Structure formats: structure tokens, C-alpha cells
Amino acid sequence: MATQKSFSAADPAIVPVEGPVASDGNLASGREGGRESRVTTAANPYGQNNEQLPERLESALRRLIPEEESRTKQYREIAQLVSEMPVVHRQDVTAAAGPAAASPSGVDAEVIVPSSMPDEFADNHTVELEICMRWFSSDAGQVAKIEAPLGYANVRAHALFHRDYLQKQQAAASPQSPPVVPPRPRR
Numbered sequence: 001m002a003t004q005k006s007f008s009a010a011d012p013a014i015v016p017v018e019g020p021v022a023s024d025g026n027l028a029s030g031r032e033g034g035r036e037s038r039v040t041t042a043a044n045p046y047g048q049n050n051e052q053l054p055e056r057l058e059s060a061l062r063r064l065i066p067e068e069e070s071r072t073k074q075y076r077e078i079a080q081l082v083s084e085m086p087v088v089h090r091q092d093v094t095a096a097a098g099p100a101a102a103s104p105s106g107v108d109a110e111v112i113v114p115s116s117m118p119d120e121f122a123d124n125h126t127v128e129l130e131i132c133m134r135w136f137s138s139d140a141g142q143v144a145k146i147e148a149p150l151g152y153a154n155v156r157a158h159a160l161f162h163r164d165y166l167q168k169q170q171a172a173a174s175p176q177s178p179p180v181v182p183p184r185p186r187r
Contacts, residue, residue: 070124074131077116081158082144082151084115114158118165125166132159 046053062068089111118128132155135141145152 067124067127070127071131074128075135077128077158078132078135078155081114081116081154082148084154085150086115086154086157087113089113112153112157114154114161116158118158118161120165120168123162123165125162125169129159129162129166132162 044050046056090108091111093109118125135155136159141152141155144155
């Protein structure tokens with residue numbers, strides 16, 4: 001004669017069970033009051049079925065990759081700059097060149113200004129200059145240098161302004177060295 005053994009229900013804390021588990025150990029429908037439950041407990045820090053895991057990973061990645069917004073912004077600016085032309089300003093610099101360079105037509109200098117100027121205050125010039133320098137040596141930058149030389153010049157002018165602003169910030173941040181005072185002679 002065969003004997004039947006009885007088994008108690010599996011403990012959901014030990015045995016994985018498909019679907020959300022109610023606190024009493026029975027399977028729950030996953031919906032409470034017509035909307036999905038997003039319960040976070042110490043045992044399930046990412047929700048009952050890890051539904052919060054992608055959001056948590058994304059926020060963690062944002063913390064791990066600093067300045068990602070500046071990088072993305074600079075790549076967008078480069079795409080815009082390549083499709084535009086730089087602005088060329090001519091300036092009369094006869095007085096600055098001195099009397100030896102004086103000619104009847106004067107001395108002109110060309111200043112190339114990008115179509116989109118960097119923001120001296122708000123931009124992260126270190127990161128954005130680094131992205132420009134990477135782009136110059138990338139395949140996309142090399143193709144633009146050949147196929148869109150004015151766009152390449154526009155990105156270059158933009159990068160030069162980032163460099164100038166960065167140098168200005170670094171000069172302002174570095175402490176001025178005090179003048180060297182020679183030691184007094186002993187009597």
C-alpha cells in the first residue's frame with residue numbers, strides 16, 4: 001500500500017517563485033487597486049520583480065560617468081558647427097603694426113569666429129575642449145576636414161575659444177606668487 005506524503009508550501013524567501021509574491025506567501029496579481037505595485041523592501045531593493053533595476057542602474061551610471069552632459073552637449077554642438085560656416089571679421093590693425101608696416105591700404109587682420117560661441121561662464125571648457133580634440137583626430141573629423149573644410153574650421157575656431165577661456169580660468173585660479181624678497185644681510 002502506497003503512502004502519500006504531504007508537503008508544505010514553498011517559502012518564497014528561499015525558493016524563487018514566478019510572479020510577485022504577496023506578503024502571506026501566496027502569489028499576488030501584481031496589481032493593487034488597478035495599478036502596478038512598486039513595493040521596495042529590504043529583501044527586494046529593486047522591487048518585487050526587479051522592475052526598478054533599470055532605473056537604478058541608469059542613475060548609478062550617471063554618477064559613475066561625470067561630465068556626461070557636457071560631452072553630449074559638445075558632440076551636438078560639433079554636429080551643428082560642421083554644417084555651418086565660421087564668421088570672418090576683418091580688422092584694421094595698422095596702428096598696432098607700427099609705422100614700418102604702414103601702407104596706403106592699411107594692414108588688415110582676419111579673425112575667425114565660430115558660428116556658435118562657447119559660453120565663458122557655463123561651459124565645462126576642460127571636457128568640451130577634450131571632446132573637440134578627440135573629434136579632430138577621429139574619422140568623422142578627418143572626413144569633415146576634407147569634405148567640409150569650412151565646417152572643420154568652424155569647429156576649430158570654437159575649440160580655440162574653449163582653449164582661451166580655459167587658460168583664462170586657470171590663470172585666475174592660480175595664486176599669484178609673492179615677490180621674492182632677498183634675505184637681509186647679517187650684521
